[in-house]
Amino acid sequence: MNARIAAALLAAFAVLPVHARTLALVGGTLVDGTLRDPIADSVVIVRDERIVAVGSQGELAIPADAEIVSTEGMTVLPGLWDMHVHLMINGHADYAHWDKAYAGRLRDPVMPASARQLLMAGVTGARDLGAPLAESIAVRDAIRRGEIDGPTLFVSGPFIQKKPYPGTEAFRWGVDSPADARAKVKRLADAGVDVIKLIDQDQMSEAEVAAVIDEAHKRGKPVVAHAHRPEEIRRALKYGADCLEHTGLAAAPRYPDDIMDALRERTANMAAGPLFWTPTIEGLYNFPYVVKHHEHIDDARWHLGLPPDIVADIRASLAHPERIAYFQQTPQRWPTLQTKFEQLRGNGVLLLVGTDSGIPMKFHSDSTWHELEVWVNRLGVPAVDAIRAATYWPAVAMKADKDYGSVAEGKYADIIAVRGDALRHIALLQNVDIVIKHGKRVK
Template sequence: MSVTRVLLGVLIVVVGGHGLVTARQSQQRQSQIKPLALVGGSLIDGTGGPPVRNSVVLIRGNRIEKVGTITSLPVPGGYDPISTDGMTVVPGLWDMHVHLIYSGHPNTGYWFKYASQFENVTIPVAAEQMLMAGVTSVRDLAAPAQAILTVKKRIAEGTLPGPTLYVAGPALTGNRTATLTPQFMAISSEPDARAKARQLIDAGVDVIKMFNLEQMSPDERRAIVAEAHSRGLKVVAHGITDTDIRLGLESGVDDFQHLGWATPEFPPDIVTAIRARVRAGPPLYWTPTVGANGLLNLPYLATRPEFVDDPAGFRGLPAELVDDVRNGWAAYQPGAVDPNTATNVKRRIAQLQALGVILVFGTDEGSVGQLPSQSTWMDADLWVRELGIDPMTVIRKMTSDAARAMGADRETGTISEGKYADVIAVRGDPLRHIDALREPKIVIKHGRRHK
């Protein structure tokens, strides 16, 4: 029996054995939270509807109890009133592509020297930084299984501050010869591909990620997708190269990650295949991570911007790691800026929209320059300023649409009665200045105020 299988088996037992205790602890903590009333601000509820002036949001336990205005919904006695005058109240934000194991170092491969600290240091620190930035739900798309699933459980229990985690654990890869870092798990055959997908699902992952599709056989790719779909999980894979996209579409991948930029348009055969998939279903999602991986943020990173020295990006990190990150940026050599990148990215995004692909908001937090304390608002700014998408649509992509893509929209994603109380408030109006999302003044996650 492989070491991987033993570790996953132990993790399943540990997580399952604590389920009853976790639920009881969570209920006890929620009963101790004083009811809250957010009073006075403009409300953007995440549905895409017009803002509501002079709003009132009542929160009891971990749920939104009622939503109204100061004239339609007087605040009952016993609530802790919080003024949101001069602010905009928004659902907690989502980031659908993060890597919480990293800590802002520009050389992600180098950072695995700290792999022993992922579970107790780097993942919890990045998670709390994202929460303080107003991000209340994230999808982590490659991390060691034990580390990320343990942190996910601790956050769900309420013993660790952070966004709700939806996780892939290690990505299943067809690379059988390289020495792999622990955010990957190699498959060796079609039965092994199916077995490892099943092990990850049994351990508690929420999504399956495939990597190096070109190094898998068609049967291996289809086995992973079939196993995930049979258990109600989506499958994600890279969509950078034409080969990535062709193999992903052929295999039934649900959500492509990242975006190629070498040419302004997809080849005709890929356009035809995307159109056929959108027409026949199931829905095709695409998380383009437009700021990362040499795309729209690279020209800015090439100037060595001051934001990489922002103390918020180091909050919670041990001094040794802080020094290592600073030294990494001092030695950072940005790649060459291709003057066609921005034009090609914008054209490809427009092409995907015209084909009926559902765009998903994700930043690739953890990659070069995508800092946990900054990446979400910075990419929102790119969607508005560079891609020309209106702010209300971008906010919807960051809230209700993301929850829907994750299959969690019945419980979260909008400020609606009965849903989880994941709410932030920002000074100013993000419909006029999307960068108002940069520094939320109030952050409430599952009814508990963190900021």
């Protein structure tokens, strides 16, 4: 055994109680979320919730009391993150109906079902961007206490926008002045949200946009902002939003030159830190195909945790995918997606894997691997870079990389394994074989 690793392992065990539980993942190829090469015949030692040693067979001894989990023939990875999910929706095609019919059932069963589906898909961390405040906090905290299964959640609670759409006031908060904008951010921060979500900021006054972002930063909360329209992007960049979402509703063939200039200026400002962007590209990119090939609607994995009446309602709403109002502009937008993705990727933006999971036909049980598959097999992103965009960089974006994002000593043991070579065949992630969260095997 390597002397340095042996000493570190002995030191780790020396400070832990004798009743601590030990787990050893043995044999697979480890893609650890960092920039180092994959480790063949890997060994990962977990003690209670944390990783205490990482190495390879023949180099790292396996403790005698360890429960051994064979990962032979598998790719071992950090647990995936999905940086744009909506736990309050589950793929239903009609938002107005859903919001009215299920407002009283979000806390139980809707949001817990969404969370459990994500976890079973290998998603151990997620950012939930838009839901009623009390329900968001309750579900996040129930997961953290171990009362329900789900990924470690970072929640925004309600959107902040100029004016909520009719019937959405429970999860969309309007602002009518800079002072009101600050008051709304304060209310969210005091309630304990992790992030502030800003949308339709092109409909606000610039003073209101500035107030939202400034107040959020004063309270230590990052701001994610919609990037559907050019002026939304301009204002988000001008006033310092931390992360932008989506690749745009506009059918313009590319982002305008002034936006690209502002983008390059922002990404060159090292003092401001990285600029993150969650393109949520797959739902639009694959829609023309899905209209004609929608067998996945019959996959029972998205039923997990949902009662029969809700499953039946969702299925009925998706009987005619070609008629779903949400996607009617997609044929005009589709040709612009790859260009815009490449503009972002080529100009210093740190892209994050996120899916808009929960929107029509986007089920929490399979959205994340679909996004990764499009990045790798359609848009040419190297698999290891796509995996880091779904593991390491999300943890950095949420300032949680001390505990999450890679398989490394001292971090929480959020680990997944999939049979086969996921670096060569990224779509293997549609069937994650092993899910470990905080040292506990949940699948």
